[in-house]
Amino acid sequence: MISAKINGITVSVPEGTTILDAAKKVNVKIPTLCKHPDLPATASCGICIVKVKGSNKMLRACCTPIEQNMEIITHDAEIVDVRRTVIELILSKHPNECLTCGRNGNCELQTLAADFGIRRDAFPNCVPDLKSDISTGTIVLDPRKCISCGRCVTVCQDVQNVWALSFLERGFDTRISPAGDINLGESPCVRCGQCSAHCPTGAIVENCEAPVVWQALQDPEKYCVVQIAPAVRVAIGEAFGFEPGANLTGKIYAALRRMGFNAIFDTNFGADLTIVEEATEFVTRFTTAPDKLPLITSCCPSWVDFMEKFHSDMKDIFSTCKSPQAMVGALTKTYYAQKKRLDPKKMFLVSIMPCTAKKYEIRRSKDMFASGVQDIDISLTTRELARMIKQAGIDFVNLPDEEPDYILGEYTGAGTIFGVTGGVMEAALRTAYDYVTGGKLSHVEFENVRGFSGVKEGTVQVGPHTVKVAVAHGLKNVEYVLNKVKEAKMTGKELPYHFIEVMACPGGCVGGGGQPYGVTDELRAARAEGLYDEDSRCVIRYSHENPHIKQLYSEFLGTPNGEKSHHLLHTHYIARPEYQR
Amino acid sequence: MCSTSTTTSPEISTLVEKWRGKKGSLIMVLHELQNHYGYVPRDVSLQLSQQLDIPLARIYEVITFYNYFKLDPPGKYTIAICLGTACYLKGAPDLVDEVKNLLDIGEGQTSKDGLFHLDVVRCLGCCGLAPVLSVNGQIYGKVKRSEVMGILSKYKKED
Numbered sequence: 001m002i003s004a005k006i007n008g009i010t011v012s013v014p015e016g017t018t019i020l021d022a023a024k025k026v027n028v029k030i031p032t033l034c035k036h037p038d039l040p041a042t043a044s045c046g047i048c049i050v051k052v053k054g055s056n057k058m059l060r061a062c063c064t065p066i067e068q069n070m071e072i073i074t075h076d077a078e079i080v081d082v083r084r085t086v087i088e089l090i091l092s093k094h095p096n097e098c099l100t101c102g103r104n105g106n107c108e109l110q111t112l113a114a115d116f117g118i119r120r121d122a123f124p125n126c127v128p129d130l131k132s133d134i135s136t137g138t139i140v141l142d143p144r145k146c147i148s149c150g151r152c153v154t155v156c157q158d159v160q161n162v163w164a165l166s167f168l169e170r171g172f173d174t175r176i177s178p179a180g181d182i183n184l185g186e187s188p189c190v191r192c193g194q195c196s197a198h199c200p201t202g203a204i205v206e207n208c209e210a211p212v213v214w215q216a217l218q219d220p221e222k223y224c225v226v227q228i229a230p231a232v233r234v235a236i237g238e239a240f241g242f243e244p245g246a247n248l249t250g251k252i253y254a255a256l257r258r259m260g261f262n263a264i265f266d267t268n269f270g271a272d273l274t275i276v277e278e279a280t281e282f283v284t285r286f287t288t289a290p291d292k293l294p295l296i297t298s299c300c301p302s303w304v305d306f307m308e309k310f311h312s313d314m315k316d317i318f319s320t321c322k323s324p325q326a327m328v329g330a331l332t333k334t335y336y337a338q339k340k341r342l343d344p345k346k347m348f349l350v351s352i353m354p355c356t357a358k359k360y361e362i363r364r365s366k367d368m369f370a371s372g373v374q375d376i377d378i379s380l381t382t383r384e385l386a387r388m389i390k391q392a393g394i395d396f397v398n399l400p401d402e403e404p405d406y407i408l409g410e411y412t413g414a415g416t417i418f419g420v421t422g423g424v425m426e427a428a429l430r431t432a433y434d435y436v437t438g439g440k441l442s443h444v445e446f447e448n449v450r451g452f453s454g455v456k457e458g459t460v461q462v463g464p465h466t467v468k469v470a471v472a473h474g475l476k477n478v479e480y481v482l483n484k485v486k487e488a489k490m491t492g493k494e495l496p497y498h499f500i501e502v503m504a505c506p507g508g509c510v511g512g513g514g515q516p517y518g519v520t521d522e523l524r525a526a527r528a529e530g531l532y533d534e535d536s537r538c539v540i541r542y543s544h545e546n547p548h549i550k551q552l553y554s555e556f557l558g559t560p561n562g563e564k565s566h567h568l569l570h571t572h573y574i575a576r577p578e579y580q581r
Numbered sequence: 582m583c584s585t586s587t588t589t590s591p592e593i594s595t596l597v598e599k600w601r602g603k604k605g606s607l608i609m610v611l612h613e614l615q616n617h618y619g620y621v622p623r624d625v626s627l628q629l630s631q632q633l634d635i636p637l638a639r640i641y642e643v644i645t646f647y648n649y650f651k652l653d654p655p656g657k658y659t660i661a662i663c664l665g666t667a668c669y670l671k672g673a674p675d676l677v678d679e680v681k682n683l684l685d686i687g688e689g690q691t692s693k694d695g696l697f698h699l700d701v702v703r704c705l706g707c708c709g710l711a712p713v714l715s716v717n718g719q720i721y722g723k724v725k726r727s728e729v730m731g732i733l734s735k736y737k738k739e740d
């Protein structure tokens with residue numbers, strides 16, 4: 001342990017702790033801008049400078065480990081002045097467009113400027129002349145608003161291993177750019193949106209499609225339907241001052257109804273359906289086609305895109321199941337439309353997702369038009385929905401809970417845990433266990449696939465069979481798992497796994513790129529807890545026991561993995577070039 | 582990550598083999614390519630990325646970090662304008678503006694007809710003549726904005 005003083009207050013912390021973290025411990029807030037709690041320090045902005053007694057050098061608190069007996073001063077007139085100058089210099093290169101910026105109201109730079117009482121342009125404004133890039137259709141990159149903190153580059157290169165973003169040029173001319181100086185849409189970008197979730201400013205934001213949805217809601221010709229994903233319900237509260245992890249499912253239904261949606265469905269129903277289809281697929285392969293193992297989950301569109309670009313040799317062992325969002329999409333405009341005698345062409349389906357890549361998924365291939373028209377019209381992120389609720393003048397905090405609509409709204413505990421890393425695996429194992437053994441688990445919780453370590457491996461006894469599973473999240477962690485599979489396949493050795501779950505975003509969808517800003521591991525854990533808690537309180541915790549799923553099969557689909565399921569609920573994969581130019 | 586489906590030309594494989602595993606191999610290979618082509622063509626970078634297993638993003642980071650490497654083919658005539666202190670104070674930014682306007686190019690770019698390339702440099706070694714502009718090494722000193730057009734048209738005619 002190291003013992004030191006911060007502003008005269010004694011602090012004792014483990015060796016290696018940064019001055020910044022040590023200060024937090026004694027309730028001293030050193031301002032930061034480039035440092036994100038999730039990521040290693042890039043130490044590029046200089047706002048976190050502090051003084052050490054007896055030295056006239058200023059140190060960066062975010063990257064300097066505190067030393068024994070150091071006496072740190074975090075705030076004095078000179079330090080605050082330097083910080084103000086740092087902000088003024090950054091602002092001199094930054095467009096004055098706060099009022100029309102996607103981050104207005106929750107931008108880290110704006111907040112600092114407000115806190116420091118910046119009231120004038122201290123230096124002449126010279127904003128670089130760079131173009132905005134919306135070529136992915138999911139996120140918008142406006143390099144003029146970049147403050148060169150490097151967070152997105154670290155996330156894209158080191159956490160996601162995609163390498164779609166990098167800095168080009170140097171010094172004053174440094175700019176953020178897609179790899180190889182092309183459009184982001186032509187780069188390897190898998191649209192995970194993690195860059196947007198980590199950017200401190202409005203340089204990378206989701207492509208906001210709320211206006212299109214408002215228009216549809218006002219169109220008397222349109223029958224508007226909406227579905228919400230598992231992870232949205234435990235995160236949206238953060239935008240309204242709720243405790244992280246608060247499960248607000250009932251309030252979201254109520255708010256959507258007030259906004260004018262004709263029917264409100266739940267993607268959790270789609271998750272249950274995915275499990276029935278995927279567990280069937282798994283059991284079939286496990287028992288009759290071991291060459292098509294390991295089965296790899298396919299509900300994360302960034303992961304699918306990543307596989308199609310970087311690991312297309314794996315496409316034949318991918319689960320052919322569409323994601324829950326896409327399953328609800330196909331069924332809304334077929335099954336539900338028929339039941340309600342609606343014209344699918346006049347239906348408008350909106351999905352609320354924790355994810356930017358879902359905006360891409362709804363058009364990723366012709367399979368997404370299974371109903372004859374585009375199954376899902378618009379996919380919005382949690383952040384966009386939060387803003388829409390505010391625009392609509394809904395007192396979300398005090399809104400009484402409501403129920404979803406019949407029939408694509410009812411879900412089980414297994415469906416809800418889809419939103420967290422390991423959840424898909426856990427839900428699938430519950431059902432697969434029943435399919436194989438015909439019996440119930442004495443304990444439905446699979447602890448070894450829970451938690452946030454990057455790769456989780458384990459074995460599960462399913463009747464006479466030992467099933468080996470792996471769960472990875474954060475795309476960099478996929479490499480380890482896939483390499484083991486590739487090696488085994490090449491050398492003809494026994495497979496390391498039978499079933500693999502991958503989610504692109506760290507923590508799974510609870511940490512999705514479209515979720516409220518400021519995510520940290522604590523926040524991810526709180527959101528995950530919100531979902532696990534709901535699962536534990538559900539009466540039904542097996543997807544295949546969802547009564548409405550049973551009804552769906554008996555009335556419409558026939559059998560899992562049957563012909564109709566294949567047509568509506570399954571998809572195909574192709575190898576895609578990493579670079580389109 | 583890097584895996585592209587482009588096939589690699591033999592020269593690039595040879596180059597890569599020569600430097601593979603050596604420290605600073607990327608820079609060395611880029612040097613040779615720059616010298617060979619006069620710039621580093623995009624498809625060559627893509628092949629290099631595959632061969633060296635270095636992401637294209639990293640290769641472009643390096644190429645754009647060093648002034649030595651170019652991404653565009655050189656023009657027939659390279660215009661260099663000094664923006665060092667003396668030239669800067671004597672009005673060199675005006676010259677840069679004028680060239681950009683006349684040729685419709687930015688710094689480090691080549692005009693559409695492939696004739697001119699504009700580089701902004703730190704010193705051409707003749708500060709006494711500030712502001713200085715050079716075309717393929719031929720120095721023009723104490724240049725006024727109004728004279729830029731005349732200098733360029735001389736080369737246009739020669740062509």
Ligand code: SF4
Pocket residue numbers: 139155156160162163164165188189190191192193194195196
């Ligand atoms: S969306 Fe994901 S893959 Fe694309 S640039 Fe951002 S972090 Fe990289």
Ligand code: SF4
Pocket residue numbers: 145146147148149150151152153176195198199200201203204
């Ligand atoms: S785009 Fe945002 S996250 Fe990326 S370097 Fe710029 S300011 Fe930082």
Ligand code: FES
Pocket residue numbers: 031032033034035042043044045046047048049060061062063
């Ligand atoms: S927060 Fe420490 S240098 Fe930016």
